[in-house]
Amino acid sequence: MAQVISSSRARWYDPDSATLDRRIFSDPEIYQQELERIFGRAWNFICHESQLPEPGRFFMNYIGEDQVIAVRDRKHQIQVLLNSCPHRGNTVCRAEQGKTASFLCSYHGWNYDLDGSLIGMPGENQFYRGDFDKKAWGLGKAAQVQIYRGFVFATLDAQAPPLVDYLGWVGRLGLDMVASSGDIEVLDGVQKNRIKCNWKLAVDNLYDWYHVKVSHGSALRIGLLTEESMAPDGQMVMLGDYGHGIGGPGLSQAQLNDFVERMGNGEEPSKWYDLQAARRLDQRTRDELGPVGARSLGHPNIFPNLWVTLTRQLCLRIPRGPFETELWWFTLLPEGMPEEERRMAIFIANHMFGPAGFLEQDDGENWSHSTRGAMGNATRKRPLNYQMGHGQDTVVGDPSGQNSIETVVNEHGQRWTYQSWQDWMTADDWPSLIANHTPAPTGVV
Amino acid sequence: MASLANLPLAERMQVTFEAQEFTFHEAALLDNRQYEAWLDLLTDDIHYWMPIRRTTTLKEVSDEFTQRGGMAFFDDDKNTLTRRVNRLSLARAWAEDPPSRTRRLVTNLQVVEVSGDEIQLHANFQLYRTRLNSEEDNWIGRREDLLRRVGGVLKLARRHIYLEQTVILSQNMSSLF
Numbered sequence: 187m188a189q190v191i192s193s194s195r196a197r198w199y200d201p202d203s204a205t206l207d208r209r210i211f212s213d214p215e216i217y218q219q220e221l222e223r224i225f226g227r228a229w230n231f232i233c234h235e236s237q238l239p240e241p242g243r244f245f246m247n248y249i250g251e252d253q254v255i256a257v258r259d260r261k262h263q264i265q266v267l268l269n270s271c272p273h274r275g276n277t278v279c280r281a282e283q284g285k286t287a288s289f290l291c292s293y294h295g296w297n298y299d300l301d302g303s304l305i306g307m308p309g310e311n312q313f314y315r316g317d318f319d320k321k322a323w324g325l326g327k328a329a330q331v332q333i334y335r336g337f338v339f340a341t342l343d344a345q346a347p348p349l350v351d352y353l354g355w356v357g358r359l360g361l362d363m364v365a366s367s368g369d370i371e372v373l374d375g376v377q378k379n380r381i382k383c384n385w386k387l388a389v390d391n392l393y394d395w396y397h398v399k400v401s402h403g404s405a406l407r408i409g410l411l412t413e414e415s416m417a418p419d420g421q422m423v424m425l426g427d428y429g430h431g432i433g434g435p436g437l438s439q440a441q442l443n444d445f446v447e448r449m450g451n452g453e454e455p456s457k458w459y460d461l462q463a464a465r466r467l468d469q470r471t472r473d474e475l476g477p478v479g480a481r482s483l484g485h486p487n488i489f490p491n492l493w494v495t496l497t498r499q500l501c502l503r504i505p506r507g508p509f510e511t512e513l514w515w516f517t518l519l520p521e522g523m524p525e526e527e528r529r530m531a532i533f534i535a536n537h538m539f540g541p542a543g544f545l546e547q548d549d550g551e552n553w554s555h556s557t558r559g560a561m562g563n564a565t566r567k568r569p570l571n572y573q574m575g576h577g578q579d580t581v582v583g584d585p586s587g588q589n590s591i592e593t594v595v596n597e598h599g600q601r602w603t604y605q606s607w608q609d610w611m612t613a614d615d616w617p618s619l620i621a622n623h624t625p626a627p628t629g630v631v
Numbered sequence: 632m633a634s635l636a637n638l639p640l641a642e643r644m645q646v647t648f649e650a651q652e653f654t655f656h657e658a659a660l661l662d663n664r665q666y667e668a669w670l671d672l673l674t675d676d677i678h679y680w681m682p683i684r685r686t687t688t689l690k691e692v693s694d695e696f697t698q699r700g701g702m703a704f705f706d707d708d709k710n711t712l713t714r715r716v717n718r719l720s721l722a723r724a725w726a727e728d729p730p731s732r733t734r735r736l737v738t739n740l741q742v743v744e745v746s747g748d749e750i751q752l753h754a755n756f757q758l759y760r761t762r763l764n765s766e767e768d769n770w771i772g773r774r775e776d777l778l779r780r781v782g783g784v785l786k787l788a789r790r791h792i793y794l795e796q797t798v799i800l801s802q803n804m805s806s807l808f
Contacts, residue, residue: 379804
């Protein structure tokens, strides 16, 4: 039985040859299935609690192509509502964020409370003759809304397992990397821009420490970054069930100890990781991240589309059809951060990423041209190569449970993303995904 | 400090003409990819800023833009602008290699205040970019500039850029506004 499932799974990503059918970046039917089977089932990042400080505060986001309103209701609960009036389907909220007393549909005036329940509509007695079941016609809602360390997630699937189980240790560690050491808040201002690429190519790229020196070589040559810090040879990868992963630079225990000692003695930063690892100086943070996690300076992805950056940012990759993706940048800082540190953190966030960022500027064209390469009749039939490091590395177990691959620049994260993506796409529902998904690898990978 | 309306017509014409000359010259330098020469037009203390804009209800429209000191698309000084210019002249800075073709239309120039050596200038702009075979971007917005006379020559001391788009409908903003 397992063999049958395994062979039917090899339609797009072939784990034996580590090659990928590039039609997954262009086929409109596959895209529609993704909306159903991935975005419709996953726990999707919606916002951070700090963005909804009091009742009536709302923030608009998307689950796949479904627009949703995250709002704090009168009981201080966070609701995630479908932004579509059940009467004619019109949106009931048009602002990206703000504060409101209710959501009033601009078409016929149906009015919804902050928890999505229908308060009333014009002509309730005169035209509907007082014979209308308002309780049955509230706004649609996410099936479940749960919060992990202030990060609000929602799923449209009532069968989805609890958020903490979904995230697993890798997803939780990914969020801990930005949330560790106290309360954090989202700064006002989410940068948003559109790239003509398939969303998965943007996700693929966050694990890609191979492209950095080529795609972003200009950042080296204008003196913004050093070669050593851009794509260090020492890399760590951690893979978690359902497609979560963390991949990128990693420190050895000796490097981490040396860092803690030098910085603890008040020495000036001198090694490439001294600034990137800055938060690891705090013993509490190291304890929180765990013995292996504390050594990782990699990029987490919360499957499917939430990248946690090294610059205290989250980047959400929202699909806009098979050929277009919207990038949303959230910047998170600890509450009560010293003014000078805060100024520097905002400077880095504003200048590295976002559409005008020194690094980010160069990515879009690569992803859009890769997407075009999945459209040509001849090119789309040729598989893509994901063989870097395939079968060359070993997952090392740690007594803490934090298993990791310690290696050089590699494509483990990308392979894991497509393997997991395929598991999601071939599962009929959550029980079947739970039963049949590829477990996080052990041994040789 | 003089609100322009209080000045005699001849003075208004003169300062407006000077501001226009500066602005058109500056746009031509950027359109012609003469980035080093463009840098020379900036004061050493320039602040070049483009906040993030959001769709809000009419009632909350005062929150439309992010505030200074917070998140922004551009929040640059002479140093970071110099790096942007250096990037634009590098081979394999891929966003601009092959280079984009840009054209700037700067209109509705309004000198709103003259104060000593400084001129506050408001203008509308359209920055059209096309690159490769068929890619097109169109950014339209308003600029609030501060021009300053340094050694008798006008320089740009401040530029605040307010785009009309909220979601930037472009893969990047590698151009200068």
